[in-house]
Amino acid sequence: MAESRAHKAGKVSAARKEVPISRGRRLDAVRGHYAIEVERSGAKLGINRALSRLKTQTNKRKILRVPQTDMSKAFHLARQKKMHVTVSNMKKTRYRHT
Numbered sequence: 106m107a108e109s110r111a112h113k114a115g116k117v118s119a120a121r122k123e124v125p126i127s128r129g130r131r132l133d134a135v136r137g138h139y140a141i142e143v144e145r146s147g148a149k150l151g152i153n154r155a156l157s158r159l160k161t162q163t164n165k166r167k168i169l170r171v172p173q174t175d176m177s178k179a180f181h182l183a184r185q186k187k188m189h190v191t192v193s194n195m196k197k198t199r200y201r202h203t
Contacts, residue, residue: 115143115170115195126161133158140165145195147175152182159190170195 115133124132134141140162144155152171159167171179173194183190183203193200 109145111145111195115141115145126158130158130161132162135162135165138165139168141168141170143170143195144179145172147172147178149178149182152179153186156183156186156188156190160186160188167191168193170197173199176201 121135124135126132132140133143140159142155142159144151155169167190169179169190170193176192176194180192180201180203183192188203190203191200
């Protein structure tokens with residue numbers, strides 16, 4: 106399925122996009138020391154899958170971008186998994202660190 110314009114904008118101008126990781130999965134973007142994952146569905150399952158993709162990046166700072174209405178849900182799911190992640194909205198104007 107093709108990516109939406111908003112999904113592409115969430116990746117910004119990353120150095121590498123669609124980076125292959127284990128088990129045939131792909132991470133949305135890697136930019137320097139940052140691993141970026143964009144999840145627009147707002148579903149608990151989708152956010153958990155995005156967090157598991159970020160968890161594979163051990164030496165990077167992790168950013169999860171979600172719509173602003175889903176920020177609190179993503180923040181609490183990341184905290185339940187005991188992950189150190191920055192949860193940001195799509196426009197990158199608000200963020201929370203876990």
